[in-house]
Amino acid sequence: MASETQINQYTPILKDGANYNTLVKSPSETTTSLQVVCFFDIDLNEHYEGGTYAVNEHFKGAIHDIRKSGIFKGRALETLLIIPALKQVPAERLLLIGLGNPAVLDLGLMEMAGYTAVMEAIKAGVSDLCFAPSLKDAGIMMSFEKTAISQTLANGMHRALNTTNMLIQKYMHGPVVLKEINLLAGQAQADNSYRGLQSAFEL
Known part of the structure; x- marks a missing residue:
């Protein structure tokens, strides 16, 4: 189930066989093979x-x-x-990723979250994923640069694909079908999200 049928206001960025983009949509509404949503430690x-x-x-x-x-x-x-056995959301699968303590959140953890999301998508054998960082949804105001979150996530995601491609070259992994990665953002943050992707891939 590819998410490319959803309306997107930005041009996909092709990098090493995968298209990256920003999508203005709620994670509860995405038509995708894998929807990723992040949560901090509930305590x-x-x-x-x-x-x-x-x-x-x-x-x-x-x-x-x-x-x-x-x-x-x-x-x-x-x-x-x-x-979602009862189709509670359109996504075929929903992956929750923990972000731990909001007081110590840093870009290194966000990069690892992106890496983890793509590694889990590869394990699941999906062709597309949508990733919702969900920081504002948790009521967290970050001090990072406006483009830093999407840039850092993209770096981690790309590293996961590169790692898997290296394994493929050494005959230690089968083919990867993941070809589409969308970062979700609200309308107000969408431009910054897309600019972060451009920065990650030096466009």
């Missing part, structure tokens, strides 16, 4: 807003329930793959 941040609020509502509060139960607390780089 330190329980805030829901925008896209994360909508995703939780589509699951009738079940996302919050599994966070509170400890199944997925949101520790740094913790992951949980959800298959």
Whole structure:
């Protein structure tokens, strides 16, 4: 299920066989093979807003329930793959990635989140993914440069693809079908998100 049928106001950036882009859409509405949503550790941040609020509502509060139960607390780089059995969201799969303590969030962790998302997408054998950083949805105001988050995520994602390609060359991995990566952003942040992608690939 490719997400390219969704309206996109930006030109895809092709890098080493994968198209990167910014998509203005809620993670609760994306038609994609894999939707990634990020959450901080629930013991330190329980805030829901925008896209994360909508995703939780589509699951009738079940996302919050599994966070509170400890199944997925949101520790740094913790992951949980959800298959929406009742089609609660259009995405075929929903991957939760933890960002840990919001007080110590840095760009190194965001790069690893991008790396982790793509590695999990490759394991799942999907052709496309959408990634929602969800920082504003958690009520977190970051001090990073406006383009830093998307640039850093793209660096991690590209590193994951390069790592896998190296394994392929050494006959240690099969072919990768991931060809489309969209970073989700609100309308107000979309231009900065796309500029971050351009900076990552020196365009």
